[in-house]
Amino acid sequence: MIRVMYFARLRDQLGSPGEQIEAPPATLGALVDQLAARGDDWAEAFSGSVLMAVNQEMADRDTPLAEGDEVAFFPPVTGG
């Protein structure tokens, strides 16, 4: 099981702050593809510029996933 979090505009688009996924795929890229296949809203949300983190470190499609990981998806940051 992994924990998945959605932040800011992405959370609003998906209508969800996050979820738990029981049997995640092996890589972050495969997880993105799986989420984007859920429907139009999901496909659209993941078609834009989406940043990804695994265990609070920036990650990319090749990053492997392991049991217990904390995965986050969010739009480009706008702090400061």
Add this chain to the structure above:
Amino acid sequence: MIRVMYFARLRDQLGSPGEQIEAPPATLGALVDQLAARGDDWAEAFSGSVLMAVNQEMADRDTPLAEGDEVAFFPPVTGG
């Protein structure tokens, strides 16, 4: 008559904060030469890097002098 002021290390070297000069020469350069000719201490003080101002604006040897001017000599600045 003009007013002449000496600041910081230059004032210490000359042993004077300033003076009044009754009949100044036509340019700042000529005034420097006149002061440097007063003796060894004066020659040495004016042989180094000395900045010059006339009426509180930076000036150079070609700057003309006029009655009532405020002339200042000082070492390179070290504020900030």
Add this chain to the structure above:
Amino acid sequence: MRVHIAVQTDPFDSGAEIARLAASNHAIGGIASFIGVVRGHNRVGGREAEISTLTLEHYPGMTEKALARIVDSACERWPLQGVTVIHRVGELQLGEPIVLVLTASAHRQAAFEACEYIMDILKTEAPFWKKERLPDGSERWVDARETDSEAAARWLR
């Protein structure tokens, strides 16, 4: 070497933070700083609009880690005696400070460069997001700015 990093809803006291940093080490000759402030207007969808409030969301946990990593990399690049980074979250009013970055060094060039670097990288890597509320009550997420990516990229050259 004093490092202070905080993510908080409360306002910060810039003067007290500067004084604390200045007093922490006698090798400090200069402190450069940047304070980001909620601006009264912003470019929204291509036009200038008045802003009434700004809400800052963040990713708790990752935010602090990202800020710590940015500060560490600044300390590797410049000889710093201290760094303070305070970033606020939650709802902020017009004119209120959002972020404070202080960098202390023996000489000013290092302090200035490190302060700019931290701000540039923070703007593109620390997980904060701004949402603006306009006077008509509507809200929208602030778009990331191309110029911020360019500013961050110059440190990689």
Add this chain to the structure above:
Amino acid sequence: MRVHIAVQTDPFDSGAEIARLAASNHAIGGIASFIGVVRGHNRVGGREAEISTLTLEHYPGMTEKALARIVDSACERWPLQGVTVIHRVGELQLGEPIVLVLTASAHRQAAFEACEYIMDILKTEAPFWKKERLPDGSERWVDARETDSEAAARWLR
């Protein structure tokens, strides 16, 4: 456009100055600043020495004019919403602030550049002189630094 220039013996309150500037104009998005502090050691005649106090002399009248001209030229070069320059004179203790420069702009790059510019030009053109007292009671005038001339020269290129 708020410009505040002061030459004073009294300490200044950096936080209050920042707050005053931030509140003066809703177009301000960022304030860059530099605070120069009395360092505990300095290179004296080629060797590092401990400093106990620093005395700042200036040329009253010309100082204020020079600072005003430096601020004017910064305002011509960058789109600034406000500038504060406070420089202390007289005897200062270790760790005490000497100078505060604040530059406010809609965007941070302009604020940073203007702040560095004002410090660089102030260091070579404003008539202030530092005298250091060492722990043994001896005093000496601080020499101008070559690196300060180089820093000022880069703005002329």
